[in-house]
Amino acid sequence: MNELPVLNNNLPELPHYSPGIIHACSNLYYRQSMLQDYLTCPNMMLYRWLLGHEESDTFFAAVAGTAGHKVIETFHKNHHFDYSYTDIVNLFSSYLTETINSVKIPPKLGKAFSSLQAQCDAISPEYCQMLLQYQKDDMNRNFYVTMCEQLWVLRLADEFNREFIFTGTLDQAGCYDDGMFALRDIKFRLNAFKPKGPVEVKLNIQLSLYAYAIQHGSPACDNCKPCYSP
Numbered sequence: 001m002n003e004l005p006v007l008n009n010n011l012p013e014l015p016h017y018s019p020g021i022i023h024a025c026s027n028l029y030y031r032q033s034m035l036q037d038y039l040t041c042p043n044m045m046l047y048r049w050l051l052g053h054e055e056s057d058t059f060f061a062a063v064a065g066t067a068g069h070k071v072i073e074t075f076h077k078n079h080h081f082d083y084s085y086t087d088i089v090n091l092f093s094s095y096l097t098e099t100i101n102s103v104k105i106p107p108k109l110g111k112a113f114s115s116l117q118a119q120c121d122a123i124s125p126e127y128c129q130m131l132l133q134y135q136k137d138d139m140n141r142n143f144y145v146t147m148c149e150q151l152w153v154l155r156l157a158d159e160f161n162r163e164f165i166f167t168g169t170l171d172q173a174g175c176y177d178d179g180m181f182a183l184r185d186i187k188f189r190l191n192a193f194k195p196k197g198p199v200e201v202k203l204n205i206q207l208s209l210y211a212y213a214i215q216h217g218s219p220a221c222d223n224c225k226p227c228y229s230p
Contacts, residue, residue: 024050029225030166032206039205060107064123065188067095069149069171071131072186076145076172081135088128088135096120130188143182145174147214153225154209154217166217167225170210183211 028049038045071091075081083091100107100116113119134140147170154166172184185206187194195201202208220227 021046021050028165030164031168032209035205035209060110060119060123061188063099063103063107064096064127066099067092068127068131068188069186070095070099072134072172073148075135075140076143076148081141083135085128085132088131089124092124092128092131093120096124127188139176142177143172143174143184144176145172147173147219151220151222151225152210152213152217153220153227154213166209166213167220168206168210168213170214173214183207183214185210 034045034049037048071088074091075083097120100120107116107119109116110119113122150170150173152168152170156164156166158164170183171186173182174184175181195204195207218227223229
């Protein structure tokens with residue numbers, strides 16, 4: 001009779017975590033940014049997402065990006081893509097102030113600036129130029145948004161019947177003039193951050209998770225997640 005193969009007993013032992021950490025894991029919502037942190041450094045994910053160690057400052061680019069998203073949402077909700085540069089500056093400035101006032105931790109002030117207002121004034125022209133070009137692009141003008149800044153929840157179970165809850169906010173989803181449905185993610189970043197080619201797009205955690213959520217997840221809000229409550 002052939003003997004069953006013996007497993008390698010020299011594998012390193014799993015780290016010991018306190019019952020509090022285990023309990024926190026059982027009530028965790030998984031986000032794509034958390035998964036990215038884990039792939040970068042598991043301890044970073046532990047400190048940031050489980051132990052609640054927050055950054056000392058909010059990145060200014062994060063609040064500026066949120067304000068830019070709100071301007072784009074305004075374009076599509078009004079289906080108006082002929083805003084003047086002055087109109088865009090006023091929209092962006094209003095949303096930027098609103099976002100800064102809403103964050104728990106004040107944005108990080110750049111070394112070259114004496115105040116948040118000075119930093120806002122310095123970065124606004126670049127963002128407003130990008131927004132101006134966004135509304136001029138026919139690909140954006142002919143995109144009909146059906147979901148915009150939509151919070152979603154996806155519940156999955158593994159072979160041991162353990163449930164994992166994923167959540168996130170979808171930037172845009174909708175249809176082009178030819179009827180093609182598309183999921184779109186908006187980043188105010190350099191092209192160096194974009195996936196390079198179709199292989200990297202298919203391997204992208206965020207796009208894969210969000211696409212699966214569109215097909216199998218549910219819409220949600222901050223009050224009803226992880227369930228959909230009409």
